[in-house]
Amino acid sequence: MNKEEIKHFLPHREPMLLIEEATIDEEGAAHCTYRIKEDEFFTRGHFPGNPVVPGVIQCEIMAQSCAILVKDEIPGNMTLYAGMDKIRFKNMVRPGDLCQITAKLLNRRDSPTGKIFFCSAVLKVDGKLCCKGELSFALVPKGDIQ
DSSP: OOHHHHTTTOOOOTTSOOOSEEEEOTTSOEEEEEEOOTTOHHHHSSSTTSOOOOHHHHHHHHHHHHHHTTGGGOTTEEEEEEEEEEEEEOSOOOTTOEEEEEEEEEEEEEETTEEEEEEEEEEEETTEEEEEEEEEEEEEEGGGOO
16 A cells, blocks of 8 residues: 555544555565655654654554554544553664564454554564564544544
8 A cells, every 4th residue: 555545544644644655464464664754843853963753753653554454444433542562662763764664463352432453563674673562552433532
């Protein structure tokens, strides 16, 4: 999927749409990419003269990649973070870097308010691990969000 196709499934839009390409392999893992641009809003002040992608943005890139795993269930629903566990940062991500994300679905559960998904994700640049962790999110019917 290219960026325009991704927009059919994810509610995010620029500047918060943080995946540009996505595929799902035969084992069900999502493989996504995002190139960090020189003028990203999150690197202009983090840190002037030495831009580094904030960890929370790396987690958001991984979360959007995880949501692609359930893309067919997203229409009519909103994806909302439910949790982050075992997050580790190993190397810096900088402007110009191509982030390569692999996301896998670990488990899913139905709840009274929607469906909960538990995933693992890794973010690498040039084969080097930069961030990894477990993320969970809920699919909540849009009509239920106030």
